[in-house]
Amino acid sequence: MSRPDISKSLARFMDEAEALGCIFFSVPQNSLSAGAVLQHAIRRVEVLFSKEEPLIFKIGWTHDPIWRWSNSIYGYKYARDCWAGMIVLFASHEPHGPAFLEAALIEKYQSNLNVRSGGDTVKEDACSCAAAVRVARDVVSDIGEVAASSSGGLSALASCSDGHLERDSHRLIAKQLKLSLPVPISMLAGTVFPTLRLRDWMDFLIHRNCWHVLCGLVRPDADREQATLREFWHRFQQCHPDHEVFRLVDSMKINLARTAPLLYHGDEGRGRRRTPFLVTSFHGLLGRGIRAGLQAQAKAGARKEYTKLKPNFIGHSYTNRYLQCAMPKKAYQDDFVFDAMLENAAAEAEYMWKSGIRHRHTGAKYWAVVLNVTGDWPWLVKAGNLGRSFSHAIKNLKKLKKPPAGVCHKCKAGQLEHAFECMESRNPSWLGTLHVQSPFLDPPSPLTSLLCTRSQEADIFAYDLWHSWHLGVGKVFLGSALAMLSNRFHGRSVHARFAGLNSAYFTWCREFSHPPILTRLQPSTIEWEISTNYPKGSWFKGELTTTLGRFVRYMTSGGSNESPMMDLVGEACAAIDSCIRGLYEGDAFLPSETATQIGEQGLRFLRRYSALADMALQFRQALFLIIPKVHVLQHVFLVDLVLAADRGPWVLNPICYSVQQSEDFIGRNSRTSRKVHPTQAARRTLERHLVLAYRKYCDAGLLVEGRD
Template identity: 40%
Template sequence: MDVVTANKLVETDACKSIALKRPLQPPSRALSTSLRRQNPRQVLQPYLDGSGTLSEIHSRCESIGRIAFKLPPLGSLSGKALKHCLHELDRLFDAQRPLIFKIGWTHDASWRWANDIYGYARSIDKWTNMDVLYVAKEPFSAAMLEAALIEKYQGREGCRNVQAGGETTQFPSCGPDDHYMTYASCASAVRSAKNVVKDLGNEQAQGVGGLLKLAQCSEHNAERDTRAVLVNHFGLSLPIPIRKHTVEAETVRGKPFELPMLHLTDWAKYLLKSNSWHLLAGLRRPDRLREEKIWQAWWENYRAIDPTHVAFEMEARGELLLSRTAAMVLHGDEGRGRRRQAFLVVSYKSMLGRGSHPAKRAAKKAKAVKKPYIKHETNLLGHTLTTHFLAGVLPRNQYGEDDCIFDALLAGAAEQAKEMCTTGVTDREGRKFNMFVLRTIGDWPWLAKSGKLCQTFANAVKKEQQEANQMCHLCCAGPDAYPFEEIGTKRPRWAATVGRQEPFYDTPAMAIVPHTPGRLAEHYTFDVFHTIHLGLGRNFLGSALALLSEREPARGIDERFNMLTEKYLAFCKASSHPPITHRLTKDLIQWPSTTDYPSGGWYKAALTTTLLEWFETLDGSFDADDEVMSLAMEACKALNGFVRLLFRSGAWLSAEDAGQAAQLALKYLRRYSQLACWAQREGRTLWILQPKLHCLHHMALTLWEHSQASKKSLNPVCCSTQTSEDFIGKPSRLSRRVAAQTVIQRVLERHLQNSYSEWVKAGLLVETRRR
């Protein structure tokens, strides 16, 4: 949605709008007139009813408190919309002058105002407000309106517009606004080019780069021909070759199936060729000596916690230099493809990056004067197309529960990981560089399938009289002798069984990658994102919200949840948190009756974070003798403290921080165990014990073990999947826009084209103009 704003054009979901920002006025004139007057509800409401995304953006804008929607009636013609904008601007100038202003357009007013990268709230001009004047479902009307308003007001005193307006509409994506763009098929682009050439004539069309070539493309195979123009002629794609892996056991029309893939070795070669190896070390610009110092220090820290890893033997034999060896992880998960079917995406990423937003805020608050020369940060910042390296994709209809194509994809990724460990790649100066894929990460079903694990959550008891089996690949937890539910202690019975037996029903593909002898199971690791944000955090909040509703004075359950909703939305507005959901209901926690265990039914991890923070603010609002809510509050504080500590820390936790994190996680587990015991005593179906608690228990005990040995501990966030989940959405969306018959090939091709534009934006590549 595009929005025109005075001072700045603002956009939303599938529409465009023009918005106006006003900065602080000079001290000689006080701001006596409110700039936050909303449109009459009857004018705004039809817009909100017609677009769920606009409704969400409007809610975020309300929580910010600096953005006002002053829209013309829905369906206004061009002349009326222009007259409305002129009237609003003239009224603003009459009421508020002197002031400085800027006119523009964006896809998301709240993001454009508040983002940490170039948000107006952080601008040196000190903007104070933004007015949204127009909303449209496509970018062009907003761009034209922007240009018209700039043309009229650019000469007015205080105008900060430099360009004529409408420039950004020529780009196919706008960074964080990508999901709000309108996409056109290749065939329609070819038809449009043909029509333009027909109108202009060949002679004039030659002056528009690529127009004639695009017009010469075939409409019947537009994908192939437009790629030839964009990639082969203009070079608008990363030059990573698409290799074919032959799957002999699978045939197509009597011939062996060929699986297109992107090789890790080709990614590594391109990183060296483009002078971008520094990406893997979390640096913004190349610095050969610093990169080597960073990786050498990283591996020395890793040696302390895994001294028998094969990388150190290879270094001793002179087969590699740890200072030129990057530590990587392999991630896999399913996104939503065509017709809502699963679409598998497998990728690599570095364990090091540019940090996280909480870490940046903590560093800013500490007012560190000088940044450390050797820094080890987590990999949660930067566009995921520049921090992740795609290996392959598969639509769900091409792999099953036991499918050779799925195995071939993993085998190809494993072979590449092995080659980067053993052979590596060399740069133009003959220096050798390696990568070690140390972990495979993802949700538990992915770990079970990719690792061929026979000890998984699927073995957990689901009904009475069912025999308990081992459900963890790292230990023997599960049976009555080693219950995973024993979470309230640092010395659970299953701790003595860690690494005792192999958990594989078959040899996994990643077994060929050099690893610590006898510890292959540790290669498949649990991650914080699925364990907490999409796991036990939702379980905790389900019971917590159920009990909170019982403490509201209303009689009906719906009324009680409405009262909770009011408190939650008030918190979001006061703290500038996007509420994500505008209603707390018993359906949200999957609680149809008191005989069912409540658990959060949402799939937005950010909602878990926001609800946990809100619940913590309720401390002190319960009766002193309310035992269960006191325990729940202590558990919430411990869990929030654990997550905050991890995300504001670097890639390595000091022994002190590791010990503190372990204590917080263990405290949460103890309190949750007490809550479960309380529910059992009271006969309540609350505080369900799920296997995800066991995953957190493993993390906590590992951190505790390292802290007791005075060792640094690898931050679990290094293996977390927040950004990887964002990454898989991009190829998955592409799969819905290409032909089903060639979906793998086309998705890889388009992914490389999309990545090229992001690499250019990030300053990793410099575009050259070609005719």
């Protein structure tokens, strides 16, 4: 575009753009053909990708660039915090050329979008039953009844009753077409709410030749399944020699070679109108591993073991999680219903170790033992009816009216004589109070009847490392670390300094190929609009904690930090990254030497964190807040790793109790609940889950469609 070819307003816009230094004009000559213009645009975009990846981008065109730039409603000129750069690829006096160029570029680069082919407006595969029936009726009316009758279900779907579309369509899909898992729906005792019993799930797995899923295997292999389970229980006995399951073995009541270890999980998702929606499930403790661990072992050339024992993190959550109940807040806020759900879980667990399931054809008997209850801390408190938890942390000693109950259900930490904040100690006072005082309120939770080491029932309720670090202490620690790091950058305000920190973060992400996850790093990211507030990460993605931790570690490495506090921050980042990485790269059982090394790195982090909190208090800075979850980390690092390693050759990896995969399971079922009528949400969610899970079992090769 030459100056004589454009208007004064457009020339003024170009002058403003050049002055900004972030808008570039790369317009081809007017004489080029349409194909040459397209090739020019593609080359320019590819060059941009090679220089700036990863990046978020948008392709678009406007018929009025002056208005799009300068209007005060949504003009780019007044939204500078929403974009970092702009390239003008083509300009024309008519609208058709830019429109076709935009369509061609979007078609080429739409694979870069995290959406289905067709654009943002294309909906997911799921739709309402009413919509499916409506489409079926339209098709039948178009092709006729005779042609529709040969389609295998089309006519039946079109004939569903208008008043019972969900019920009739489910009967068609599940009972006639057999496109649902054959797991019967039962009722919670004394209630009108449905459940999927554990015994029915185990019966399905056994008779559909899917037992190997509970052993962490890809395909059925009876000998390998038994060898794997036998080895698991051998190592588990070395960790927990007094567990009740081994008394059953001594009395010849179960065969551990055909006994699967299970966990019970529960948590709330987001239901209709953002109301809580509870989802509970069982899942195997053993699985196919963690992707990070498999990659690390492959890189190291580790030998593949015949009896591999790995955590359960790979595969679609519908194929390795077994739904028990799904109900809205209105249902389970009644204590009677919630207790009935827990009693059902405990009764089913008892049935599986006491009676088991006998294979109808081979006569072989299979058992399952629910070892632990997992989930975030609020779920453990509610499911266990615990009297000691994070909610009893002392907030103000001067206003204390009665002795505090304590913050930990396994020990007396948080009581007056046993402070949970002494995380720098290798021998805290609470260490001698493990299992001394019962944490259970009356009446005790039905889940306390699960098999365990008697007098240590509190260990049934296992802490979750993912919520404790990635969505807990990690957010608090990194919030303070980023607040301190922002002071390295020039600026008279917090926002100005964070602009420099944001630039450094995205540069680091590009250089080391880390997905930034964030669109912008700013004070609101750590809830630090006012420096007198304790900073804390506002994100809800655990992966971001890992990424930001490695960024802070990079920024504090090299030994040229501006203060001793920044040196401690760097040492803390290195220690916790080594610890968490070691856990994720390990198998279900860690050799005692490895467990000691990992635990020591975790304790090193806690000592640095404690020192940082002391220094912040000394300098009167609102940084490095100590929250009850630091005690959870100390329990994991000190008790579950370092001290456990002294008792035997193997240590059960605490990562087995982490709930990332179960959180995905909860999210999926919660979304399903938002697509059904609220009065029937509990039953319809179970019904739809069985239909959706059937498809995932077929996709995974666990079932053969049309035969099962």
